[in-house]
C-alpha cells in the first residue's frame with residue numbers, strides 16, 4: 001500500500017504518527033514529493049484513517065508546469081517522438097557528434113546511459129556522474145530532452161538533476177522499491193518491460209510509480225525472451241496494442257534491444273509504428289565497431305537517417 005503526500009508536510013506527519021501508533025513499519029521516500037510505502041498488515045480502523053488523509057492529499061497534487069512540458073510534448077500525437085543515442089555515453093567527442101547529428105534531423109530526445117546494467121560484471125559499467133554531465137551538456141546545447149537510466153534508488157537525486165526523462169531498464173522492472181521511489185519524482189519515467197515479464201506484471205509495475213503520485217509515465221516494449229536464437233529478443237507487437245488499451249499510457253518500442261541486430265532495427269520500428277506505437281527508441285553510434293557497449297546492434301548515422309525517414313512516413317500515413 002502506497003500513500004502519496006505531494007505537498008503537505010502536516011498530512012505526512014499525521015500519517016507517520018498513525019503508522020507509528022499502530023506499530024506498522026513503513027518506508028518514507030522524499031524527492032519532489034513524499035511517498036510512504038506501508039509494510040505489513042493494516043487493520044480496518046488504521047486503513048480508514050490513512051485513506052481519508054490520502055484522498056485529501058491526492059486532490060492537492062501540484063504539477064510544476066515547466067517540468068510537465070517535456071511530457072506534454074512527448075504525448076502530442078501529431079508528432080512521433082524518437083529517442084536516439086548511444087547505448088552508453090563514452091566520451092565528449094562521441095556524445096557531441098551524436099547530439100549534433102540528431103538535432104540536425106529534428107530529433108528531440110537524446111538517450112545514453114551513464115549507469116549501465118551490464119550482464120557481465122567485467123563489461124563497461126558506464127561513466128557515471130561525468131557521463132551524466134556530458135549528456136546534459138550536449139542535450140542542452142542542442143535543445144534536446146535527455147533520457148537516461150536510473151538503476152538504483154541511490155541514483156535518483158543525481159539522475160533527476162540532469163535528466164528530463166528517467167528510464168527504468170528491463171532488469172529493474174520488478175524493482176518495486178525503485179519504482180515506489182520514482183513516484184516521488186516530478187519528471188516523466190520511461191518504464192521498460194522486463195524481458196520475461198507478462199503485460200499484466202508490466203502494468204502493475206507502472207502502478208507502483210503512479211500510486212506514488214507520478215502519472216507522467218511512458219511504457220517501452222523492448223522485446224521479450226523467446227526460444228529464437230537469431231535475435232537477442234522477440235519484439236512483442238501485441239503488447240504495444242494491449243498495454244495501450246489497458247493503461248491509456250503512451251507505449252513506445254525499443255527495436256535495438258528487441259532485435260540485437262542493426263538490419264532488423266528499422267523494419268521492426270516501422271512495424272511498431274504501424275501497429276500504433278507512440279514513439280521509437282533506438283541506439284546509434286558514430287562507429288559501432290568501436291562502441292564500448294551494444295555495438296553489435298547500433299545503427300550507423302546513415303542507417304538512422306533511413307529509419308527516421310521510414311517511421312516518419314508511416315506515422316504521417318496513420319495521421
Ligand code: PEP
Nearest residue numbers: 087169170171192222257
Ligand atoms: C538500454 O536502454 O541501454 C538498456 C540497457 O535497455 P534494457 O533495459 O531494455 O536492456
Ligand code: MN
Nearest residue numbers: 087283293294
Ligand atoms: Mn543498450
